Amino acid sequence: MPPKDVSTLSRAAIKLFLNSFDTVLCDCDGVVWNLLNPIVGVKETLQTLRECGKKVHFVTNNSALGTKGIHDSLLEYDRQLQPTDVITPAQTIIKYLKEFNFNKEIYILGTSSMKEDFQDAGFKLAKTKQQQTADSMEVLQEFLVDDESVGAVVCDYDIHLSNLKMIRCAVFLRRPDVLFILGATDKKLFVGNKLALPGPHFYQAALAEVTGRTPMAFGKPSPNLHNYITRALNIKDPSRVLFVGDSIASDIRFGSACGFQTLLVFSGLAKLSDLKKIKNEQDTPNYYLDSFGDLCEIIKSRLEM
């Protein structure tokens, strides 16, 4: 089925659309905000969806703010938001580790906010060795010593990633019982429209290659996140969930794999012209719209609210 432009739907079609889902899952970056600049109308859209009786949750791979930071930022858009309405890779990983009482230390490549998420959940983090600047073999030797108290390596985006940190990971991951866990797995991180920076994929892939290990991913579009969402939100009928995102590879592919309906918006990564380039059904959204912020006016005008 070709995707439908929500802005051109008739009054009857909008009614059908609204009646076809109970739960809305929203990506944050590129849908709610861009680099924390609000996207116009999103606040009103979220409010209107709540008024229509929809449950609204947020699913983001962004770990820059931590789960609590994301929640605090989203409160400005959605006053009814509960802490459990925000789903991040950190949360999903924590839930996974708690299920089998994981009690070893965790070595994290990630933001300080992400590290706080794990500490707040009661986990002990492995200390990062003091960054060195000398080129000597002695420095390297010190980083090659294993530490048996470490039982998991978690890789998300680390703005302070260093080669020496990667060497620590490679040393830990030689033990097959050390868990190798990924959060966000982006290849590129965009700053504005033009500048792409290397995302966490590049060092995650390098670690997988040199260690011969296959990591478990917990961010979009991984099946682990699917399981978590289904259980945490008690989703019985996935077709009655609408997933809203700005990335085809991450959001739409994930939504389709979960059996959700999908809405692609063009306020972030994807452009309207990208729709023509899609080659498989899994990447084809059910609906598209310039901006999630436009949905409020469309609903109100069609339903004369």
Added chain:
Amino acid sequence: MPPKDVSTLSRAAIKLFLNSFDTVLCDCDGVVWNLLNPIVGVKETLQTLRECGKKVHFVTNNSALGTKGIHDSLLEYDRQLQPTDVITPAQTIIKYLKEFNFNKEIYILGTSSMKEDFQDAGFKLAKTKQQQTADSMEVLQEFLVDDESVGAVVCDYDIHLSNLKMIRCAVFLRRPDVLFILGATDKKLFVGNKLALPGPHFYQAALAEVTGRTPMAFGKPSPNLHNYITRALNIKDPSRVLFVGDSIASDIRFGSACGFQTLLVFSGLAKLSDLKKIKNEQDTPNYYLDSFGDLCEIIKSRLEM
């Protein structure tokens, strides 16, 4: 042609072998030494080759010691070595840049020894911004500012690679006139037999991907190094050069591409069993031998020297 085991060659065949080349090009790591531990007999082999009238040069991707450091270390194996007998990516890149009087600043991901090679050659290096540890957007902003005095990015192995350094590279490489140059391009760096660490390939590939730029490589097995060697050593007939290396992907592939004869040794990366896994002619050495250090005794015993 299947590769020949040099240790089983007859007296006549060894004579033919020795008469078939005038120049020997040797890799260093895994051929002359392993982690700077001498490989037994190599010193004697080099001396014997000199006595047989062969020219001997060393071609290494290793930039840990710098061109001068490599030369100093090799002097213990080969007393007749001249500084120009050592060929490194730094040297090849410097020669390339000098040919068109490159005079902008160079941003280097590499060892301090490599940086010294460039400074000694009269180039100005771009300053590395002070590494920051805060997670704030302000830190990132500062690293996103371009610096028009930088005209080239050189990526080799940098034990102190950081994400913020990569961001600097991505910012510079947005300008299409900024040269994007690679030295060594290893995927894995081995510490002993068991531990593989991420090599420079992972951040070189990430930078190529996010910038959309195609880098020029100057280490083995790149054609730029081929051109450099041909001109610097005034090689008229490549078939009269013997390339000795321990890596199939780097040394043998490079040697074959240059039209050299090739000798694979098993004192470093490659094992005898790897010979059976080779799928194409380019990767098949002409000769193989357990260790380059064994060649001395083979020559002496066959030729009754």
